Each structure stands twice: as C-alpha cells, then as structure tokens.
Amino acid sequence: MRYLPLSDGDRAEMLSAIGVESIDDLYADVPKSARREGLVNLPKAQGELAVERHMRALAERNTPAGRTAFFIGAGAYRHHVPASVDHLIQRSEFLTTYTPYQPEIAQGTLQALYEFQTQVVMLTGMEVANASMYDGSTACAEAALMAARVTKRKRIVFSGGIHPHYLETARTHCTPMGLDLVAAAPAIDGETAVCDLVDDDTAAVIVSSPNIFGTVSDLSAIAEKAHARGALLISVFTEAVAFGLIEPPGAYGADIVVGEGQSIGNALSFGGPYVGLFATREKFMRQMPGRLAGETVDADGKRGFVLTLSTREQHIRRDKATSNICTNSGLCSLAFTIHMTLLGAVGLKRLAELNHEAACALADALSSVKGVEILTPRFFSEFAVKLPKRAGDVVEALAARGVLGGVAFERLAPGAGMENVLLVCATETNTEEDVARYAQALREVLG
Amino acid sequence: MTYETTSGNRGLLQAEPLIFEHGSIARTGVDLAAPKGASRLGALARKAPLPLPGLSEPEAVRHYVRLSQRNYAIDLGLFPLGSCTMKHNPRLNERAARMEGFSDLHPLQPISTTQGALALMHELSHWLLELTGLEAVALSPKAGAHGEFCGMLAIRAALAARGEINKRLRVLVPESAHGTNPATAVACGFIVDEVPATEQGRVDLVAFKAKLGDDVAAIMLTNPNTCGLFEPDVKEIADLIHAAGGYFYCDGANYNALVGRVRPGDLGVDAMHINLHKTFSTPHGGGGPGAGPVVFSKALAPFAPAPKIVTRDGAFELVERAGEGAVGRMCAFHGQMGMYVRALTYMLSHGSDGLRQVAEDAVLNANYLLARLKPHFNAPFGGGEGEHAPCMHEALLDDTRFKAQGVETIDFAKSLLDEGYHPMTTYFPLVVHGAMLIEPTETESKAELDRFADVMIALAKRALGNDSARMKTAPHLAPMRRLDETRAARQPKLRWKPTEAASIAAE
Incomplete structure (x- = not known):
C-alpha cells in the first residue's frame, strides 16, 4: 500500500523489539466480541489511476458552474481567483502543518493570520478580528452567543433580511443555551423595521447589508436605536467583495460584524469548506470566540507572533470557554488573505465595481422581460425578482437551457409565502453574452 | 554562536516584513478591466478609502513563500503531535478536490445538476457506516468540536422526545477528556460532572457507577482515551449508561487506532464524530478546515440533522430539512464538500484491507516508540521494567525522571525544535503531570521512528548530564527563539496599526 512505509519484515522486527508475538497482543484491551477478525464489507485497496477514474466519473455527473450561464449567489459566490492563490496554499509548509501551537516553527502561519486579522478589521471598519470561524453562518451564531455574554441578556432579534440558513443555524446553536430568538418575517427591505422588535431585554439586533435579497441599507439608525436600549448591533454579510464599494458596518456603529469570506480566494466547492469572518470592538476582545494571533517578541527581542488570549478557549478553560471551537478554517483564511493582498485597495474596489456593474446590466436585461419585476430597491451584486410563476419551476426550466438562473427563495424558506421570488446574482465572471x-x-x- | 547579517536574512531564510509595511494601497496584483457604468449606490457608497495594501504578483508570491519557510510541516518530517493524527496527506486527494465538477459547484444549484456530488456524499456515508457499524450519519458538522456539538444535540433531542430534557442535565466527562468535550456539553445546555481516572489511566468504574442516576444525560468518552489507552470496560460503561437511561457519546478523535479493526457500533456507542482531518488524512492546513461527520446508533438516528441524501428512482435527492424534533441546521449549505472528496479518495485508495493496516501500523509504531523510549523516560502506563503494557496509537511519557535537574516537558519540546522536529503534545492529558503524548501515525517508516527515538534518548541523557542548561533556553536554531506568550496576552496587539510617524507622513 503506497501510503504505508512499513514492510512485513519491519513489522516482525518491531513486534519482537516490543516483546509481543503479534499485532493482536497490542489490541488485548479490546473486548473479544468487538474484535473483528475479517475485513469490513467494503472494496479493497486501489491504485491512483483507478481511484482517480472513480472520482472523475463522480465529478462528471455534475454540471460545473463555469459550463453554464451562471447567476447564483445567496451566500456563495463565483469569482475569478488568481492562479497564484491556489499554488501558494498548496505549499507543503502551509497545507500540511498544524495549528501554530509551537510559534518558533510556525511563524509563517502566525504572521499570515495576523495579516488576515488586520485585513478583516480594515475591510469591516472594526477594531479586532479573530483568526477565522468555520463559515459565515456559524460565525453569526457565535456572535449571537457572544452578545448574550456581553449584555447578560437572552433575547436576540433578527431582521427579515437574514439568510434563512443563517437564522436556522443560529437557532440550532443558541436555543440550547436558553437564548430567545425572535425573527421578523422575510422582507425585501426591512432592516430598519427590526427596530420595532427591540426592547430592554434585547441582547442584540442582527441585521444584514447587503441582505439575502441583495438590499443594501444604511445601518446608522438601527445602531442608534439598539444602543439606546443597551443592545448590541450585529451586522452579517455573505459577500465580502461588497465592502470594496459600500460603506462597511463598522462605519455605521456595529458592535460585532460577522460574515462569509468564501468569495475572496475560495472556490464554491458545493458549500464548503468556507471561512467565517468575525470582527468586533476592542472592549469586547476577551469575549470573542476562536483563535487570535497576537504580536510579541522572542528571547532575542525580535518581533514574532503567537496565538494569544487562549484563556478564552476550550483547551484551557474547558467548560468555561467562550466557545467549543478548536479547528477553524486556517487554509481558507490563508486563501482569503493571499487573494486580498493581490487585490489591495485598488483591486478590491475595481472588483466590487465590476460586480455591481454586472448586476446592474443583469437587472436591466431581466426587467425588460415581460412579467418580471425587480424587487430589490438598492443592490450591490444580487437582487430579488418577482416572476409570474413559481420560481422553483422557472429555475429548472432555465437549467434545461444551460442557464443557472438563481435560487428560488422558497428553497431557502419554504412556507414564507414568497414562491414566486427568485434570488439572482452577477459577478465579474459573467459576460454580456451570459446576460x-x-x-x-x-x-x-415565461412564454 | 550567532552572526548578525546586514540584510537580516539568515542563509535561505529571508527576512520578511508585514504586508502593511511593504505593500501599498496603490499597488495591485490583479488586472481587472475598468468599469464602464456608474454606481447606483448613491449615499450608501463607501466614504473613506480602503487602507488595504496590495502587492504585485511576484511580490505576493515571494511574501508567502518566505513566510511558508518559517513553518514546520508533515511534508518536512515526523509530526508526533498526540491527539492530532498528523499523517501524510496524499496529493491525489488534492487533485480530486480540485476537479471542476466538485470545486466549481454551487451548493444551491438545481439538484439535477449536482447528482455526482450527492452520489459522493452517499458513498462516503456508506463507508463511514460500514466502518463504524452504526445506523445513520450527519455529514455537515464543520470540524471535530462541531461534530461533538451535533452528537450531543441529538442526545438532547432524544431526551426531549422522551420528555426528560429538564430532568437529565448531567453529562459525565472523564477528567482526561479533550477540552472540547466539557465545552461542548455546556454549549448544549448540560452540566459537566467529571469522572476521575484510575492509576492505570482508565475511567474509574466505581466512581462512574456512583455518578449514575436518573439525572444523567450521557457520558462523553474518548476511546482510545487521551492517555493512548483502550478503555477495557467500554462495553460495561455502555451497558451501565444505557441501563441508567443515558446515552454514550464517543469522541472519535482517536479513531485512527481502530479503523477497519474495531467498530464503535459493537462497543455500544450512540454517537461519535469522526475527524476527517485526522483518520482520513484531509490536510490540517495550519488549523483547518476540518470536517466532523457524526455517526449515530438506531436510538439516535431519528434525531440526526439534515441534509440527508436519499435515492428515488435511481436519482439522488437532497433532503434539506430534518423532521420535527430532530437537530436543526448545523451550518449554511451541506458541510465540507471539499473534505468529503478528499476523505473518500483516501478511503478508496486504502480499501477495507488498507484501512485495517492503517490502524495496525499506527498502533505498532506507537508501541515501538514506547518500547524504545521507556528505558529513558517515565511511561506512566507503559508497564513495569521488563514488561510491556501496550498503548494504542499514541505513547504517553512524562518528565518525572528529570525533576532533580529541573528539566521539564517544555524544555524537551523546545529542544526538539533545534533537532528539526515538531514536538509531541505537551502537558496533555491533564491527568499526567508533565505529559508528553507522542502519536507517530502509520505513515512513518521504521527508520524515521528510530531517528526520532535516538534524538529523544540523546535529549534524555543530556537532561541528566552536565549539558542541560541549553535545553532550558532552547530553541537556539529555530527561525525564532522562545516567544514571550505572557507579554502577548498582557498587552494584546491583535492587528497592525500605522505608527504615528507613518500616518503623519501619509498626510
């Protein structure tokens, strides 16, 4: 077997050095009834060629986004990622290393994380950021839990523009901790309306801009009203590229900003692995979940980086930790930071402009189709349209014509009474011909 | 002796500043067409310019390659980090994950266009269930701790269905457990009750029995445990917890010792997460991403969360919502597809025979190191002199023999850096003072093991000899000397900020 270096001769020699007769002696503590003599009922080992053939056959049963006219967003975005990003993240020293617990031989990972944290701070307009969460949805759930710790309150209010998957994920994570989640009904342009649900027991208001319908909102009034009641403002995003063009949540007074970082540096990959971004204010630093890289010096006084404030974390604090998170999204955050470094302010702005422009062109083209109504009043790169029939059926009919035309909102939120609403998205990868x-x-x- | 260089470089190791110190907000490494239209965002457009620095492609490539050279990695050498299963990461897995049909696939594409992805998830599920002997699987948890959370939520859901959730709040957790276990139990709304270990490093069965009662929800047991030992009473523990009305959660972090040889289902396990990034070789990536699918017994299967893959008329369907009473959505979309591809590639490569050999070689390698090191280190559970009490896939030593010299586990760890090794896991499990937990994995050759053992033995001799002072100040040859972690925590600097002089100059 190509991955196993020991020969039968080695094994015999090693067993003899240990002083046992057979490998079975080393499994002596396993109850007899649980020791399997034969092999489990699965295929036997195969060479690279055969395995690659098998995997390729599976891959070919899918229709890759790039082979279609592709307009799906809703939390995951198709962008061009520079070739050097994937090359660099496959460096052995990044790909095959562990969490940087031995900082003297992990400065590569640690410096990259420190740069990543700083980029996230700059992008969101916040003060501190952690070294990543699993994805945007779990980052959002962790933000709600953190707000409850900070305010010592249990009520979390969600706007009607939150990605339904994010809301469901937050329910899964927050309900066992006794949090009370209140969600406004899905609304195209309802971020500010959420203020009506805020009371003196509210720990946090969670809003989204751009929201799931693509609507971009001014969050300053929401921040003011939340703060007046002693609640925190959590702002969620799914498309990080947007902040190349729109005002970041930090500028509106958000207390915690969380979101999905996939769209910078990472492939669609059918939903994962992605990278959750998490930023907040310095005063809440010690209530943050997840790893943090920090600057320090070594014994010679040279600048270096370490994982720090780990007394918040499970491996030190156990049942009193701020979160149970351990493994995060290291390599995806590396892809994010490399792509962001290649973009820089100039590149990110231009990328954002191209996305916005593509979406505007798409909106103009679709609104010229009879029976189609654009619902989103102000958008960055995605928007909702109202169709004269059930959106799910239209999506299937479009797919048969080689067009992946968006996501039926009903797929994300069945029973919300928005069966005819379709979420569409355009990026720099779309051509005029696609549109x-x-x-x-x-x-x-629609005939 | 160290020489300072004019450049700040040290041989092949290039000095490298932060991107904020050598990048520029005017520079970029991408060529994008100029936009033609105007923004329709009006007052919502960004007001302050972004301060993000950019680098050209050659500068960026150098920046990250230079950084990479400051990292240790499995591809460089033995990475004996106990509990972490740092095995070789086959590159075929990377090739497969990058196939266009997997990587360029949106999670919300019409199901008719993603049949291969669903088939893959179905096949992976089949492998996991056959290997573990359990009934149902939830693929979507994003990492080990997230899998623990999912498994414990299923237990919570099952208790709720029985109308006992307000009564059964206590979760028994052995004191040797990973920190994620108690943290997870609390995140699920349970109360942690620690079970002590015996002097043999196993669960204290008497203490465990005494803690059972009708307020107990579950036990969270790692098996093999964090001392690297199989729990011989595991079936009795399972029977007792079931008889008491509770469930058996197994932390599958150490499954590498058992895969293909022992099925957790045969041990009475109700739920277990599987770290695809440990047992099934998906790369650790400097701290993730991982994947933590959970397998469930018949008792918990109805409470498994969506998504689920079902077949109908030869086509695969994706069930995106679980039934009433089941665990809710764990994350947006369907979990770590990129890791599913890698893990299945690994499984197909090894097959049933190869996976069994994986477990056996992992256990053999650990026992071989234990046998070689035992004459020189205290092995708290390794058996007395001249006898061998077997461990599973990791060997546990400690620093008690070096007390008189004042040499501690951390000094061994930092001295290993000078010898070109990543250290073992240190000071864990907590039940052993000065623990050194060594997990070589099955992908090390005998020659590599011998080389490492020789180094460890030489360090043990040094610790006992006249030359131990240099161990206290190690590392001397690593890219950095010992870093001041206390200072980092006392005066947290978590991001780069422009110095005052620089910001004035910019104005």
Missing part, C-alpha cells in the same frame, strides 16, 4: 442568454431563456420559459 443576453439569460434574458432570452427567461423570455422563452
């Missing part, structure tokens, strides 16, 4: 093809296909489907 024309979409409009034409939609015309045909």
Whole structure:
C-alpha cells in the first residue's frame, strides 16, 4: 500500500523489539466480541489511476458552474481567483502543518493570520478580528452567543433580511443555551423595521447589508436605536467583495460584524469548506470566540507572533470557554488573505465595481422581460425578482437551457409565502453574452 | 554562536516584513478591466478609502513563500503531535478536490445538476457506516468540536422526545477528556460532572457507577482515551449508561487506532464524530478546515440533522430539512464538500484491507516508540521494567525522571525544535503531570521512528548530564527563539496599526 512505509519484515522486527508475538497482543484491551477478525464489507485497496477514474466519473455527473450561464449567489459566490492563490496554499509548509501551537516553527502561519486579522478589521471598519470561524453562518451564531455574554441578556432579534440558513443555524446553536430568538418575517427591505422588535431585554439586533435579497441599507439608525436600549448591533454579510464599494458596518456603529469570506480566494466547492469572518470592538476582545494571533517578541527581542488570549478557549478553560471551537478554517483564511493582498485597495474596489456593474446590466436585461419585476430597491451584486410563476419551476426550466438562473427563495424558506421570488446574482465572471442568454431563456420559459 | 547579517536574512531564510509595511494601497496584483457604468449606490457608497495594501504578483508570491519557510510541516518530517493524527496527506486527494465538477459547484444549484456530488456524499456515508457499524450519519458538522456539538444535540433531542430534557442535565466527562468535550456539553445546555481516572489511566468504574442516576444525560468518552489507552470496560460503561437511561457519546478523535479493526457500533456507542482531518488524512492546513461527520446508533438516528441524501428512482435527492424534533441546521449549505472528496479518495485508495493496516501500523509504531523510549523516560502506563503494557496509537511519557535537574516537558519540546522536529503534545492529558503524548501515525517508516527515538534518548541523557542548561533556553536554531506568550496576552496587539510617524507622513 503506497501510503504505508512499513514492510512485513519491519513489522516482525518491531513486534519482537516490543516483546509481543503479534499485532493482536497490542489490541488485548479490546473486548473479544468487538474484535473483528475479517475485513469490513467494503472494496479493497486501489491504485491512483483507478481511484482517480472513480472520482472523475463522480465529478462528471455534475454540471460545473463555469459550463453554464451562471447567476447564483445567496451566500456563495463565483469569482475569478488568481492562479497564484491556489499554488501558494498548496505549499507543503502551509497545507500540511498544524495549528501554530509551537510559534518558533510556525511563524509563517502566525504572521499570515495576523495579516488576515488586520485585513478583516480594515475591510469591516472594526477594531479586532479573530483568526477565522468555520463559515459565515456559524460565525453569526457565535456572535449571537457572544452578545448574550456581553449584555447578560437572552433575547436576540433578527431582521427579515437574514439568510434563512443563517437564522436556522443560529437557532440550532443558541436555543440550547436558553437564548430567545425572535425573527421578523422575510422582507425585501426591512432592516430598519427590526427596530420595532427591540426592547430592554434585547441582547442584540442582527441585521444584514447587503441582505439575502441583495438590499443594501444604511445601518446608522438601527445602531442608534439598539444602543439606546443597551443592545448590541450585529451586522452579517455573505459577500465580502461588497465592502470594496459600500460603506462597511463598522462605519455605521456595529458592535460585532460577522460574515462569509468564501468569495475572496475560495472556490464554491458545493458549500464548503468556507471561512467565517468575525470582527468586533476592542472592549469586547476577551469575549470573542476562536483563535487570535497576537504580536510579541522572542528571547532575542525580535518581533514574532503567537496565538494569544487562549484563556478564552476550550483547551484551557474547558467548560468555561467562550466557545467549543478548536479547528477553524486556517487554509481558507490563508486563501482569503493571499487573494486580498493581490487585490489591495485598488483591486478590491475595481472588483466590487465590476460586480455591481454586472448586476446592474443583469437587472436591466431581466426587467425588460415581460412579467418580471425587480424587487430589490438598492443592490450591490444580487437582487430579488418577482416572476409570474413559481420560481422553483422557472429555475429548472432555465437549467434545461444551460442557464443557472438563481435560487428560488422558497428553497431557502419554504412556507414564507414568497414562491414566486427568485434570488439572482452577477459577478465579474459573467459576460454580456451570459446576460443576453439569460434574458432570452427567461423570455422563452415565461412564454 | 550567532552572526548578525546586514540584510537580516539568515542563509535561505529571508527576512520578511508585514504586508502593511511593504505593500501599498496603490499597488495591485490583479488586472481587472475598468468599469464602464456608474454606481447606483448613491449615499450608501463607501466614504473613506480602503487602507488595504496590495502587492504585485511576484511580490505576493515571494511574501508567502518566505513566510511558508518559517513553518514546520508533515511534508518536512515526523509530526508526533498526540491527539492530532498528523499523517501524510496524499496529493491525489488534492487533485480530486480540485476537479471542476466538485470545486466549481454551487451548493444551491438545481439538484439535477449536482447528482455526482450527492452520489459522493452517499458513498462516503456508506463507508463511514460500514466502518463504524452504526445506523445513520450527519455529514455537515464543520470540524471535530462541531461534530461533538451535533452528537450531543441529538442526545438532547432524544431526551426531549422522551420528555426528560429538564430532568437529565448531567453529562459525565472523564477528567482526561479533550477540552472540547466539557465545552461542548455546556454549549448544549448540560452540566459537566467529571469522572476521575484510575492509576492505570482508565475511567474509574466505581466512581462512574456512583455518578449514575436518573439525572444523567450521557457520558462523553474518548476511546482510545487521551492517555493512548483502550478503555477495557467500554462495553460495561455502555451497558451501565444505557441501563441508567443515558446515552454514550464517543469522541472519535482517536479513531485512527481502530479503523477497519474495531467498530464503535459493537462497543455500544450512540454517537461519535469522526475527524476527517485526522483518520482520513484531509490536510490540517495550519488549523483547518476540518470536517466532523457524526455517526449515530438506531436510538439516535431519528434525531440526526439534515441534509440527508436519499435515492428515488435511481436519482439522488437532497433532503434539506430534518423532521420535527430532530437537530436543526448545523451550518449554511451541506458541510465540507471539499473534505468529503478528499476523505473518500483516501478511503478508496486504502480499501477495507488498507484501512485495517492503517490502524495496525499506527498502533505498532506507537508501541515501538514506547518500547524504545521507556528505558529513558517515565511511561506512566507503559508497564513495569521488563514488561510491556501496550498503548494504542499514541505513547504517553512524562518528565518525572528529570525533576532533580529541573528539566521539564517544555524544555524537551523546545529542544526538539533545534533537532528539526515538531514536538509531541505537551502537558496533555491533564491527568499526567508533565505529559508528553507522542502519536507517530502509520505513515512513518521504521527508520524515521528510530531517528526520532535516538534524538529523544540523546535529549534524555543530556537532561541528566552536565549539558542541560541549553535545553532550558532552547530553541537556539529555530527561525525564532522562545516567544514571550505572557507579554502577548498582557498587552494584546491583535492587528497592525500605522505608527504615528507613518500616518503623519501619509498626510
């Protein structure tokens, strides 16, 4: 077996050095009834060629986004990632290393994380950021839990623009801790309306801009009203590229900003692995979940980086930790930070402009189709449209024409009474031909 | 003796500042077309310019390659970090994960366009269930601790269905457990009750029995445990917890010792997470991403969360919502697809025969190191002189023999850095003072093990000899000397800030 270096001769020699007769002697503590003599009922070992053939056959049963006219967003975004990003993250020293617990031989990972944290701070307009969470949805749940710790309150209020998956994930994570989650009904442009639900027991208001319908909102009034009641403002995003063009949540007075970092540096990969971004104010630093890289010096006085404030974490604090998170999204955060370094302020701004422009072109094209109504009043790169029939059926009919035209909102939130609402998205990867093809296909489907 | 260089470089090791110190907000490493239209965002447009520095592609490539050279990695050498299973990461797995059909696939594409992805998830589930002998699987948890959380939520859901959730709040956790276990139990709304260990490093069965009662929800047991030992009473523990009306959660972090040879289902386990980034070789990536699928017994299967894959008329369907009473959504979308691809590639490569050999070689390698090191270190559970009490896939030593010299586990760890090794896990498990937990994994050759053992023995001799002072100040040859972690925590600097002079100059 190509991955196992020991020969039968080595094994015999080692057993003899240990002083046992057979490998079974080393499993002596396993109850007899649980020792399996034969092999489990699965195929036997295969060479690289055969395994690659098998995997390729599976891969070919999928329709890759790039082979279609592709307009799906809703929490995961298709962007062009520079070739050097994937090359660099596959460096052995990044790919095959562990969490940097031995900082003297992990400065590569640690410095990259420190740079990542700083980039996230700059992007969101906040003061501190951690070294990543699993993804945007779990980061959002952790933010709600943190707000409850900070305020010692249990009520969390969600706007009607939160990604339904994020809301469900927060329910799973927060309910066992006794938090009371209150969610406004899905609303295209309802971020500010959430203020009506805030009371003196509210720990946090969770809003999203751009929200799941693509609507971009001014959050300053919400921040003011939340703060007046002693609640925190948590702002969630799913498309990090947006902040190349729109005002970041930090500028509106958000207390915690969380979101999905996939769209910078990371592939779609059918939903994961992605990278959760988590930023807050310095005064809440010690209530943050997850790892933090910090600056220090070595015994010679040279600048270096370590994981720090670990007394918040499970491996030190056990049942009193701020979160149970251990493994995070190290390599995805590396992809994020490399791509962000390649972009820089100039590149990110331009990328954001191209995305916005593509979405504007798409909106213009779709609104010219009879029966189609654009619902989102102000958008960055995605928006909701109202169709004259059930959006799920339209999506299937479009797919048959080689157009992946968006996500039916009903798929994310069945029973919300928005069966005819379709979420669409455009990025720099869409060509003018793609847009024309979409409009034409939609015309045909809506007949 | 160290020489300072003019450049700040040290041989092949290049000095490298932060991107904020050598990048520029005017520079970029991407060429993007100029936009043609105007923004429709009006007053919502960003007001202050972004302070993000950029680098050209050659500068960026150098920056990250230079950083990478300051990292240790499995591809460089033995990485004997106990509890972490740092095995070789096959590159075929990376190739498979990057196939366009997997990597360029949106999670919300129409199901008809993602049949291969669902087939893969179905096949992976089949392998996990066959290997573990359990009934149902939840693939979506994002990492080990997230899997623990999912498994314990299923127990919570099962108790709720029985109407006992307000009564059964106590979760028994052996004191040797990973920190994630008690943290998870609390995150699920339970109360942690620690079970002591015996002098043999196992669960104290008498103490365990005394803690059972109708307020107990579950036991969270790692098996093999964190001392690297199989719990011989595991079946009795399972029977007792079941008889008391509780469930058996097994922390599967150490499953590498058992895969293909012992099925957790045969041990009475109700739920167990599997770290695909440990047993099934998906790369650790400097701290993730991982993946933590959970397998469930018949009793807990109805409470497993969505998504689930079902087949109908030869096609795969994705069930995106679990039934009433089951655990809710664990995350957006369907979990760590990129890791599923890698793990299945690994499983197919090894097959049933290869996986069994994985477990056996992992256990053999650890026992071999234990046998070689025992004459020179205290092995708290390794058996007396001249006898061998077997461990599973990790060997546990401690620093008691070096007390008189004042040489501690951390000094061994830092001295290993000078010898070109990543250290073992140190000071864990907590039940052994000055613990050194060594997990070589099955992907090390006998020659590599011997080389490492020779180094450890030489360090033990040094600790006992006249030359131990240099161990206290190690490392001397690593890219950095010992770092001041206390200072980092006392005066936290968690991001780069422009110095005053620089910000004035910018104005």
